[in-house]
Amino acid sequence: MVTAAKKSAVSKTVGTAAPKSAPKSSVRQSSVRRADKPSAKASSTAEFSKAEELDAYRRMLEIRRFEEKAGQLYGMGLIGGFCHLYIGQEAVVVGMQSALKPGDQVITGYRDHGHMLATGMDPRGVMAELTGRRGGYSKGKGGSMHMFSIEKGFFGGHGIVGAQVSLGTGLAFANHYRSNGGVCLTYFGDGAANQGQVYESFNMAELWKLPVVYIIENNKYAMGTAVNRASAQTDFSKRGASFNIPGEQVDGMDVRAVRAAGERAVEFARSGKGPYILEMLTYRYRGHSMSDPAKYRSKEEVQKMRTEHDPIEQVRARLLEKKWATEDELKAIDAEIRDVMNAAADFASHDPEPDPSELYTDVLR
Ligand SMILES: Cc1ncc(C[n+]2csc(CCOP(=O)(O)OP(=O)(O)O)c2C)c(N)n1
Numbered sequence: 001m002v003t004a005a006k007k008s009a010v011s012k013t014v015g016t017a018a019p020k021s022a023p024k025s026s027v028r029q030s031s032v033r034r035a036d037k038p039s040a041k042a043s044s045t046a047e048f049s050k051a052e053e054l055d056a057y058r059r060m061l062e063i064r065r066f067e068e069k070a071g072q073l074y075g076m077g078l079i080g081g082f083c084h085l086y087i088g089q090e091a092v093v094v095g096m097q098s099a100l101k102p103g104d105q106v107i108t109g110y111r112d113h114g115h116m117l118a119t120g121m122d123p124r125g126v127m128a129e130l131t132g133r134r135g136g137y138s139k140g141k142g143g144s145m146h147m148f149s150i151e152k153g154f155f156g157g158h159g160i161v162g163a164q165v166s167l168g169t170g171l172a173f174a175n176h177y178r179s180n181g182g183v184c185l186t187y188f189g190d191g192a193a194n195q196g197q198v199y200e201s202f203n204m205a206e207l208w209k210l211p212v213v214y215i216i217e218n219n220k221y222a223m224g225t226a227v228n229r230a231s232a233q234t235d236f237s238k239r240g241a242s243f244n245i246p247g248e249q250v251d252g253m254d255v256r257a258v259r260a261a262g263e264r265a266v267e268f269a270r271s272g273k274g275p276y277i278l279e280m281l282t283y284r285y286r287g288h289s290m291s292d293p294a295k296y297r298s299k300e301e302v303q304k305m306r307t308e309h310d311p312i313e314q315v316r317a318r319l320l321e322k323k324w325a326t327e328d329e330l331k332a333i334d335a336e337i338r339d340v341m342n343a344a345a346d347f348a349s350h351d352p353e354p355d356p357s358e359l360y361t362d363v364l365r
């Protein structure tokens with residue numbers, strides 16, 4: 001909980017990631033202008049109304065409680081294979097999703113449960129897929145990294161680091177080709193940002209002015225490797241500079257900053273100006289996957305992020321401070337969400353496994 005003593009730290013985080021000015025000398029004049037304009041606005045964090053704050057609180061808490069439950073089921077041996085939790089990064093997907101319209105698309109890597117819930121996918125179907133049950137989004141045959149929902153515009157869930165970047169660029173190409181006005185949000189990590197296909201994608205996206213927003217979720221680590229040990233350029237907002245793609249750094253722990261940047265970027269892409277890069281400065285609280293004890297960082301480092309920058313606690317503190325909600329009302333929302341996630345876990349634990357005949361269906365031959 002954010003106490004009064006911590007309030008100053010919380011409010012400071014609003015400006016923590018004040019975007020740097022646009023890349024200068026290495027970028028052509030036209031790009032500097034393009035990159036300058038949105039970046040200049042980036043320092044302002046859009047204020048949320050009471051309804052928006054409450055909605056953000058609820059959506060982020062849904063993801064947190066879902067992930068905590070998934071972690072428990074994994075510990076009980078009900079989830080097999082890999083399971084990468086999104087705890088700590090909730091503001092990124094909740095803020096970005098609020099900038100989208102129906103018909104837009106979302107694609108990401110394997111740390112994908114938060115993205116699915118943010119698009120409106122049913123927690124029961126996601127949880128049941130994690131436990132390999134019939135009621136799961138891929139009939140229990142895909143697991144954590146293989147879920148999709150055409151209806152909600154969610155295109156996976158990809159285990160090959162960086163693969164979703166070229167796929168997301170392809171989705172944007174389809175939007176462009178069909179002139180349907182859609183934008184594709186393509187999420188990837190700081191580690192994935194060093195993959196070669198990312199830059200082939202950047203080139204094509206800018207060349208053809210594709211409606212894609214590249215969201216680099218810089219959570220400071222790629223498995224056990226800290227970002228500065230793996231990346232020559234750790235300011236990922238500059239990674240599009242040689243392709244003339246504008247970029248900005250965003251405080252990914254502040255849902256308001258995320259939404260404001262998301263609206264700018266989505267509008268830019270939708271209006272035919274081409275791709276846009278948003279580097280989200282964020283943090284994952286858990287290890288890389290459930291099997292990672294995260295010994296490469298100190299407990300103090302994690303604790304500091306949790307107490308001073310937690311995305312949910314920031315909203316909660318503002319709601320209480322502005323007297324837009326009481327402790328009891330917020331507790332009631334939490335209890336309601338816990339009930340939904342308990343029911344999802346119950347369903348995912350009791351739903352039957354797929355029939356053996358399903359082994360031969362949905363397989364490309
Ligand atoms: C092509 C490829 N190389 C390596 C791996 C193994 N691997 C899985 S996750 C990961 C780290 C990626 O880190 P990042 O992009 O920062 O995403 P995060 O896990 O932090 O969300 C690696 C190297 C893989 N799955 N695919």
Ligand SMILES: [Mg+2]
Nearest residue numbers: 189190221222
């Ligand atoms: Mg990472």
